[in-house]
Amino acid sequence: MDVPRFLRQAGSVARTATVLSAGFTHRDIRNAVAAGEVCRLRHGVVALPGAPSDFVAAVLGNGLLTCASGAAHRGLWLLNQPEKVHLFCRHGGPPETVVHRESLVPHGTAEPVASITDILIHGLRCLPEVEAAVMVESAVRQGVTTLPYLRQRLPGNRNGAARKMLDLVDGTADSAIEVVARLLFRSEGIYTETQVELPGIGCVDFLLEGFLIVEIDGGSHLEPRQVKKDRSRNNASTLSGYSVLRYGYADVVYNPQKVVAEVWQVLRGRVIR
Template sequence: MSTDSGPTAKRQMRIDWTRVMDPVALLRSAGSVARTAQLLERGLTRRTLAAAVQTGEIQQVQRGVFALPDAPPEFVAALTTNSLVTCASAARHYGLWLLHEPTAHHLTCPGGRCAPHLNHHRRRSVPVDRRLPVVGLVDVLIHALHCLPPVEAAVVVESSLRRGDTVRTFLLDRLQGNRNGKARAALELVSGCAESAIEVVARVMFRRTGYFVETQVRIDDVGRVDFVLEGFLVVEVDGDEFHSTREARNRDRRRNNELIARGYLYLRFGYGDVTFRRDDVLEQVRTVLSGRVVR
C-alpha cells in the first residue's frame, strides 16, 4: 500500500475534494449568494460551478455573482451593487423584530451612491459580518433609528436591547450632534422590557395619550400583565395564536376573574387591533377609563 505523501499526492487529494464538493451547500453557507472568487477560494472549481448552473441548481445573476434560486433578494441586490445589507433589510437576519417588511432594499453603497429605488445608508462604525453581506449589528440599529418611522425603529432596537446585544448608552454615544436628533428621539421610545413588537407599539400609543402607564406589572395570583393604565385598567396585547388552545383560554378566564376580584378592569387586544385599528383601541380605553376617577 502506497504511503506517498509528496506534492503529487497532495494535489490528488485536493482534486478528489473538489470533485465531491457540493456547490449548493457551499453557496448556502455563504448566505445563498457569493462572488466567483469567494467560491473558488473555498475549493469549488469553475467546472463544478458551470455544471451546477447548467442543471439549474445555481443561477448566475450577473457576471461574477452566483446565487441559489431561493437566495434572499436583499443579498442578491447587495452583491450585484457591491454593497452591504442594513437597516430593516438586515433585521430578520439578526433575529430582530420588524413591524413591517421593507418595500425597498436598505443598503450601504460604495461611494455613497445607490440606485434610486434603494434606501442608502452611509456611515459604518463597527466591523461587518464575516460570512454574510450585512453590516454589523450596531450599525443596523443606528441606521434603523435614522431611517425608519420612530415607532418602527423603536421596535427593531427594543428587540436587540432586550436580548442584551448592546446597551442604550453605547448607541447614544454614536448619536451625538444636531444631525442625530431624530434618531435620539426614536431611541427615547425604547425601554428594553417589551416581550413583543406589538407591545412596543401599544406602549408608545398609550403613553402619547398622556395616561399613566406601567409596563410588565406583576400582580399576585395573576402573574405578569403587559400594561396597567391609571392604576386599575389592565391591558394585554398579543396574537390570537397564543390563546387559541382550550388550556390557554381556561388560563385566561382564571386570570381575568382574579383581576376583577382584585378590583381591576381588563381589556385585551390583538396584533391587528394595535397595528391597524388604533383609534378603536384608544376609544375603548377612554370609555373604560371614563367610568372611574382617573388618577
C-alpha cells in the same frame, strides 16, 4: 466542501471573487454551473437556484442588507416589511433601493447582511420612530446591544432625532406589538406600567393608571388551554378590583383610535391620579 455548500453558508448567492477567495477555482465554479447546481446571475455573481431575492439584490447591488431589510436576518423585530430594499453601499447603489452609507461595525458573516449595530443605527436615522423603537427594543431585550452604546454612536446635532427615539425604548416588551401599544398609551399621557406582577393574578402586559389592566393577545391566546387561563386571570382581576381590556395585533396596529377611545372610556369612569 463544494461550491453549492459554500453558497448555502453564504446566503445562497455570492460574488465570484468571494468564492475564489474561499479556495475554490474557476473550474470548480464552471463545473457546478454545468451540473445545474449553481447559476450565473451575471458576470461575477453566482447563486443557488431559488436564492432569496433580498440576498440577490444585496449582492447584485454590491451592498449589504441593512435597516428594515436586515432586521429579520439578525433576529430583530420588524413591524412592517419595507417597500424597498435597504442596502449599505460604500459606493453607488441601485436606484430602486434605499442606500445607507456609514458603517460603524463590520458585518462579520458570509451572508450579505450588515452588523446589528449598523442595522440599528441606519434604522434610527431612516425609519418612523415607532418602527425604529420596535427594532431597538428587540435588540435591547435580547441583550445584543444597550441604549448607552447606541447613544455614543449617535453624536452631534444631526443625530438628535435618532437619540430622541432611544427614549421610547425601555426593554420591557415581549413582542413588537407591545412596543406599539406602550407608545400609544404614553402618547395619550396615560400613566403606563409594563409587565406588572399583581398578587393573585400574575404578570400583566400593562397596568394603566394603577387600575386598568390591558393585555395584548398573540396567536397562542387562541389555544384552548390559553383561553381557559385568560378567563381565569380576567375573573381574578375583576374580583381584585381591576378593570380589564384585551386587544390583538390588528386592533393596535390598524385601529388604534378605537383602542384609545375604549381605554379612555374606562379610565374616565374612575378617579385618575
